[in-house]
Amino acid sequence: MTTATAPPEQVSPARSARNLVDLVFRARELSLVIALAVLVGVTAGVNGNFLSSQGVQDILLNTSILALLAVGQSMVVITRNLDLSVGSVVGLVAFVTGDFLASGGGIVPAVLLGIAIGAGCGLLNGLLVSFCRVPALVVTLGTLYVIQGVDHYIAHGRQINAVNLPPGLLSLGNGSVLGVPYLPLITLVIMLAIGYYLRSYASGREYYAIGSSPEAARLAGVPVRRRILTAYLVSGCLAGLAGVLWLARFGTVIADSAHGWELLVVSAVVVGGVAITGGVGSVYGAALGALLLTTIGSALVVLRVNSFWQQAITGALLLLAISVDRVLALRVARLLRNRSRHG
Amino acid sequence: MAKVLRWDVMVGVLLIVVFGYGSLTSPSFATAGNLSFALSDLGEIALIALAMTMLVVAAEVDLSVASVLGLSSALVGSLWDAGLAIETIIPIAVLAGALCGLVNGLLVTRLGLPSLAVTIGTLALYRGLAYVVLGDRAVAQFPPQFVSLAVDDVPGTPIPYPVALFVLLAAIVGVVLHATGFGRSLYAIGAQEQAAFFAGIRVKRIKLLLFVVSGTVAAFAGVVFTLRYGSARADNGLGIELAVIAAVLLGGVDFDGGKGTLGGVIAGVLLIGLLRNLLMLGDVSTEIQSIVTGLLLIVSVLTPRLVSLAKPAALLRATSRANLKGSP
């Protein structure tokens, strides 16, 4: 032995540190819930209508499409990629399925058609990113433009009108079961399923592994390409579904109706604590982020904030949310450091 | 592999192809008047792309540029309405842009937040402030001597002032990025921030500066935009952040930082500009333009990859030959 030997080191006080770590991770979602509670509390205090069943329903309805997209997006972001094309997919699907229904198509085939279009877009993105190893941002920005163009091309200035749509579809968008609207239910079920899969299945964990270190994932024998492809496929399918739901909710749509939503979705994901650098976060957080963003919007309306101010305040609150989250995380990390030595 | 079929070379080649095709098919394409129009039509995007290139090389991004442009435009409008002289308005607007950049930079460097998240937030915030400042009004009737500065040519040349300004700034950024210690630091920060910090590079200060520059340039672009169209509105330049990013990415700058050249970005900007112009001359609808832009982005990144995947061995041999020749 060239190096010296020593008796075994005493076991470090890792236990208490761990509980703290746990808390921090859960706190990401917890702090969102608290922020949400404060927001709702204050707004409801000023205007009681905010918490009326109609008001709550509105918020839930408005959230569900964004949350659905955020769930799909977070799966992609967790693998350290990005899908900017979701907004244009929603627009395309809403228009194409609208066209299909208006010309007498059935609802179930329409939903399948929407999901299939989304899947096609997702597959294209996924193939380009995973097999051709082209940077995700460039690819999905490219497909954003292409899909947007195709959408406009198909629409050619027309619009889909609610009166031409089958009533069954519209009641899917605005109806409810036992007072709970369908849309948020659909989102909730999908979110829970994906969230559970990502947390409790070996293949689910591999998404996190890839995002955390793609190189290490490759060396560990993780099927990196297949997983990334799947992530894009899921994101595409959900965007397709969201497109159908968009049509169901609004009835009247023009081309590229979800213009600019890609950044909205990304902000929901980020606010929800999914790290843009991959490997960290959950779909629950992303959905909560979507809920928070939507609630901010509704609260500002209810509080009769001057409409010119609304966007500015939304932006400011978004910044506040991520800043507070960050400051708390830094504090706890510091605390943890001190504990782990002296604890 | 990089040497033979570099991304920015690829874009340059595409540029030449588009130019050749344009001159052959449309007699009005290769005229000085049309080209300078095509360029100044792209002026704001080109200006902002210069600053964005430096940011992306340092592995950061600023998505709030279009909103800063709008805010600056709104400020110009409302201050002009309030009776201030343009000479005082312009510095105020530009200063406001610098301030916006400072806020972005502070949030990124002080709190260590990812710039994508921060600038998505300020994208909403600054655009919102633009509406707060000007509402949904439009202000017009700016003094002709200033409007002409934004549209006229430099006397004796077919080059409009904004294009001349772009050329000047591009030269400066080119030197800074590729020949100075500051530029070297940017690449190091983008590729491995920790190692750059350990080498004594003032990472935070440099990043802060980049954000301030980006905000300043965007605000200035807002002034140019306002004067060029003769109209100040809060929604000016809505959504052009993606066009800027597209130009930068098309130019081969790696979004993960540490890679890319200014030459590539300029080629990217020109390519988008000429192509739009060509499609416009050919009376092609905007949706086709959008599709072409998208395909261009994909093709420009895909081709070098496919070539290298197809025959890595041949390429490798070619590379080592090229490298041997290239070494001093």
Add this chain to the structure above:
Amino acid sequence: MSDAPALALSNVSKSFGAVRALRDVSLELFAGEAHALAGENGAGKSTLVKTLAGVHRPDSGQVLLNGEPVVFAGPADAQQAGVAVIYQEPTLFPDLSVAENIFMGRQPRRSLGRIDRKAMHDATRELFGRLGVALDPEQPSRGLSIADQQLVEIAKAISRDARVLVMDEPTAALSGNEVARLFSVVEALREHGCAILFISHRLDEIFELCQRVTTLRDGEWIASEPVSGLTHDDLVRRMVGRELGTLYPKQDAEVGEVALQVERLTREGVFTDVSFEVRRGEIVALAGLVGAGRSEVARAIFGVDRWDAGAVSVDGVRLPAGSPTAAMGAGLALVPEDRRQQGLVMELSIERNIGLTGLRDLRKGVTISRKAERDRAKDWAVRLRLKFARLSDGVGVLSGGNQQKVVLAKWLATGPSVLIVDEPTRGIDVGTKAEVHRLLSELAGQGIAVLMISSDLPEVLGMADRVLVMHEGRLTAELSRAEATEESVMTAATGRAA
């Protein structure tokens, strides 16, 4: 058990562009033997490992599994075939827990194929118990020291119950205690019929653990032979191809005035009340166990971490807290512990990396002089005998030891008056190690104050004029060259001193 080797390479060649990393190399690994792979930096050891692991496909030649030719399409294939690999550079998922890192892709399952977290954590605890590691299975691996990362890698490889265990410099970051544990576990695996391939630049470890040794030089096979008949010098001669002088060429230098003064330096929860001084011409070693806070002190002195209390001065000038730029300006240089993250920008070329610390000096007007940049790099590359093809090559393709030389070059080029080196010879071959030692000794001779952090005790004893020992964030002893022995240093490092 059949007589065919469990895993073998036959006449394998592998090139990267113009670099021929392996030429016609053959190697046989038998069940139940521990086989060492020796060679200088850049000899091709890691390339050989990656070929066995399915990361690289050989240009020519074959990989044989139990005598049958196989083609590994990727790391997954090799793992499937029972080959577990510890790579030279840790490959962990920083965001995932230590336990998940170990069991990624093969987590224990419960009903419906779901992950059984409790079983996974228990299994991890059991593994750590065998290795004597005090880590929490549920803690994320981000922020682990290099040594702890290495231990997690070891646990990961061992947990695979592999038939072939390949370890590329697993001990480079470990101190004696951990190495001893590792060896006892590996020994047990070997007795159960596992074939072991072991790489280390610490030759004593090879003699302690292995039965046979294969030597590579410049990608070529030199010899495969039993360890028992060999001496140290034989092995070195095979690796280097020539006789080697002393490993610790320490010369006495004239000790001048105080260059680095550290007073009661404290960083909450990391280290406390650390005071010492380093004089010009002196080499002072900072010894201690892994995790004692040595690197943290170095980082704080250099300003990459802040300190909470105390003071640091260089040549009598006080440094502000938390500014590497100011520290560099005052004449400090730090060769950091983690060369991949902190020492080098992997994407940049050799010359750009060496130039990075001198962006001011290389200026001509406002722009950088490329000639000056290249000259600076060439000068130091030659002085440190760097092995490279072109200065414009990325540092990422250099072998580990040569990368370390680039880090040294980058800092020596600043002409520092105080040089802090954190594990300067980690992963460096004997020949180069002797060179680095000669270099440090020379630098001290030129009046530079050297603070050397090292886990390699013979290095500490061989090179230092004075030894400072840390234990759990505090200085526990200061020993003169005469007082410093293995015994006295270890006593202080483990806190057994009164």
